[in-house]
Amino acid sequence: MTALAFVVICACVLFATRGFAWGAQGDVLAVRFGADRDRTRVVIDLDKSTQGRVINAGDGGRITLALAGVAPGRGLNGGGSGLVRAYQVTAVGGASRVELELARDSQIERRFLLPPGDGVAHYRYVVDLKANGGAVGPAAPRVSPTPAPRRAEKPLVVIDAGHGGRDPGASGAKVSESEVTLAAALTLKAELERTGRYRVLLTRETNTYVDLYRRVAIARRADADLFISLHADAGTDPAVRGASVYTLSEQGAGRAVREFTRSDNWHRELHLPGRDPSVDRILLDMTQRATQNRSAQFARVLLTHLEASDHPLLRRSHRDAGLAVLLAPDVPAVLLEMGFITNPEDERLLTDERARRRLMRSVADGIDRYFREPAAALVTASTDGPAGQP
Numbered sequence: 001m002t003a004l005a006f007v008v009i010c011a012c013v014l015f016a017t018r019g020f021a022w023g024a025q026g027d028v029l030a031v032r033f034g035a036d037r038d039r040t041r042v043v044i045d046l047d048k049s050t051q052g053r054v055i056n057a058g059d060g061g062r063i064t065l066a067l068a069g070v071a072p073g074r075g076l077n078g079g080g081s082g083l084v085r086a087y088q089v090t091a092v093g094g095a096s097r098v099e100l101e102l103a104r105d106s107q108i109e110r111r112f113l114l115p116p117g118d119g120v121a122h123y124r125y126v127v128d129l130k131a132n133g134g135a136v137g138p139a140a141p142r143v144s145p146t147p148a149p150r151r152a153e154k155p156l157v158v159i160d161a162g163h164g165g166r167d168p169g170a171s172g173a174k175v176s177e178s179e180v181t182l183a184a185a186l187t188l189k190a191e192l193e194r195t196g197r198y199r200v201l202l203t204r205e206t207n208t209y210v211d212l213y214r215r216v217a218i219a220r221r222a223d224a225d226l227f228i229s230l231h232a233d234a235g236t237d238p239a240v241r242g243a244s245v246y247t248l249s250e251q252g253a254g255r256a257v258r259e260f261t262r263s264d265n266w267h268r269e270l271h272l273p274g275r276d277p278s279v280d281r282i283l284l285d286m287t288q289r290a291t292q293n294r295s296a297q298f299a300r301v302l303l304t305h306l307e308a309s310d311h312p313l314l315r316r317s318h319r320d321a322g323l324a325v326l327l328a329p330d331v332p333a334v335l336l337e338m339g340f341i342t343n344p345e346d347e348r349l350l351t352d353e354r355a356r357r358r359l360m361r362s363v364a365d366g367i368d369r370y371f372r373e374p375a376a377a378l379v380t381a382s383t384d385g386p387a388g389q390p
């Protein structure tokens, strides 16, 4: 996509969302709460990006934040949940002032901005509150009977073993690509499941042929949080070796949008409003941009872990490509070329069980790191200061 097209899209979004269903509330769409005994998550849904600032960190039983550049329209107010008794959003200059009336003495644990992505078409400013130690009433047990807030479900990782069946992929001296990708996928599945932190789905578990678009559809239908496609490279020069990671190119992204908008109910599949096709199209582009950012973020983390494990890498190891398996616009996706099957040393690394486990363990570590720090990595984009400091 050209820079000009990007500017045009941004202008349209500003314009289109004004008179759209969300317009009545200005830029602040909603304030939501999730709570247990000692922690409360406040999610402020926004239709544009913002930079948050803490004005009052808890004095007088209140936490007050300013969100720059977002107008609250008529404003919002209502009852809270957990550590928040009530909330109010009002306009202050060009900003929104968010006031949280506390039910108990609490502090901000962390706050961050989430751009559109993972199936959500708008921005979210998240504030996590934690109750301060001095418990009210009789001494509370140190271990709360209620577990800390958690995602309802573990993240779902879809592992795609490249090729298979009538499509063996590239051939090495001893094995075909489809064999090493399946072995690697099964090993990675075992490594991820061993942590107890993920659900894992394979696009194929045997030597069968699966269409490229079907592989993407499997990930989308399952509402995957991450898609990783495993392949092995091939070259005419047997000396060339090393792994590389691909993410979707701009050109590929354009193709993905075209492919996707061919179906009649694509807006519903992406949880978009579906009232105005041109607005949905813009939101799709924005969702996809966020997905591309997340994919690039995972690609970087993955390469760092491969490098740390001394796995040989190609010189320019992060590449862009319009590869069909990376086309899901709402699932972060990378394609890992694990090495050159045409290089004897790489072929050995891909067929030796211990070497394979070592490689897949570093991939699993990369996945772990990606999911452990998604918010932290995204905060850098909003240049927010640490909690409690203006």
Ligand SMILES: [Zn+2]
Pocket (backbone or CB within 6 Å): 162, 163, 169, 170, 177, 231, 232
């Ligand atoms: Zn391949």
